[in-house]
Amino acid sequence: MSGKGLVISRRGLIGGLGSTSALLLTGCGESQPPTYGNILRMGDNLTYAMQRTLLSPMALVREYDRSEITSMPATGTYDPARTELGLHDPQGGQDYAVLRKGGFADWRLVVEGLVDRPASFSLADLQRMQRRTQVTRHSCEEGWSAIAEWTGVPLRTVLETVGARPSARYVEFYTFDKMADNIDMIDAMHPQTILAYGMNGRDLPIGHGAPVRLRIERQIGYKSLKYVRRIVVTDRFNDLGNIKSGWAWYNGI
Numbered sequence: 201m202s203g204k205g206l207v208i209s210r211r212g213l214i215g216g217l218g219s220t221s222a223l224l225l226t227g228c229g230e231s232q233p234p235t236y237g238n239i240l241r242m243g244d245n246l247t248y249a250m251q252r253t254l255l256s257p258m259a260l261v262r263e264y265d266r267s268e269i270t271s272m273p274a275t276g277t278y279d280p281a282r283t284e285l286g287l288h289d290p291q292g293g294q295d296y297a298v299l300r301k302g303g304f305a306d307w308r309l310v311v312e313g314l315v316d317r318p319a320s321f322s323l324a325d326l327q328r329m330q331r332r333t334q335v336t337r338h339s340c341e342e343g344w345s346a347i348a349e350w351t352g353v354p355l356r357t358v359l360e361t362v363g364a365r366p367s368a369r370y371v372e373f374y375t376f377d378k379m380a381d382n383i384d385m386i387d388a389m390h391p392q393t394i395l396a397y398g399m400n401g402r403d404l405p406i407g408h409g410a411p412v413r414l415r416i417e418r419q420i421g422y423k424s425l426k427y428v429r430r431i432v433v434t435d436r437f438n439d440l441g442n443i444k445s446g447w448a449w450y451n452g453i
């Protein structure tokens with residue numbers, strides 16, 4: 201598609217959005233589509249608008265049989281306590297080392313922002329909540345993919361527990377390494393978006409994000425943040441890293 205084609209398509213798409221997407225894309229200033237106004241980032245707007253227009257908001261990705269599980273490498277940060285790699289947040293790495301030593305008994309997931317009942321949940325708290333197990337394919341931007349089984353609590357359940365307000369538009373995730381990211385409410389409420397504490401029938405291994413990682417199945421691998429420690433519900437779009445570092449904010453698969 202030529203650059204010109206992109207402009208026209210984008211206008212056409214945004215002009216023609218249905219009610220759900222229109223809700224997401226209306227507003228002003230930073231509430232515009234995430235990369236509004238930056239022609240170099242038009243791919244984000246296109247995939248976002250396309251997927252939000254063409255796919256049912258709650259369409260499920262394919263789930264596999266347990267027999268189809270493959271091996272999966274631990275990539276990116278595979279141990280937040282190993283600060284020498286330079287990828288890490290030194291303070292987060294130290295905090296992580298202490299919590300890991302205690303078997304994550306003192307780990308808490310803080311959930312705050314536009315919620316009626318800010319809370320912090322222990323691993324046991326999350327494990328007592330509604331549970332979902334899904335065997336899905338993880339696709340990394342580097343070209344590999346792997347199938348694994350994930351068990352966790354739907355993010356939606358957590359958001360309902362804390363009373364996310366109707367004005368909420370994005371959910372932000374902060375981790376023990378330097379990674380942070382945000383997703384919109386459609387992905388946040390999607391049935392396959394879970395906070396996973398189990399993998400292939402066992403506790404989530406350190407390398408794969410213990411004690412809790414996000415699984416967001418309708419987007420590329422880097423959106424599924426590992427080592428989650430804090431969740432913030434917000435009505436603002438903040439660039440928490442992907443856009444400034446050149447990655448697509450929305451990368452649907």
Ligand SMILES: Nc1nc2c(c(=O)[nH]1)N[C@H]1C(S)=C(S)[C@@H](COP(=O)(O)O)O[C@H]1N2
Pocket residue numbers: 272273274275276277278339340341375376377379407408409421422423424425426427
């Ligand atoms: N906190 C954190 N989350 C992360 C990463 C990371 O480095 N740190 N890497 C991302 C990328 S690029 C991929 S492909 C997957 C890898 O998950 P895995 O290590 O379980 O294979 O985690 C994603 N989530």
Ligand SMILES: [Mo]
Pocket residue numbers: 275339340341342421422
């Ligand atoms: Mo990745």
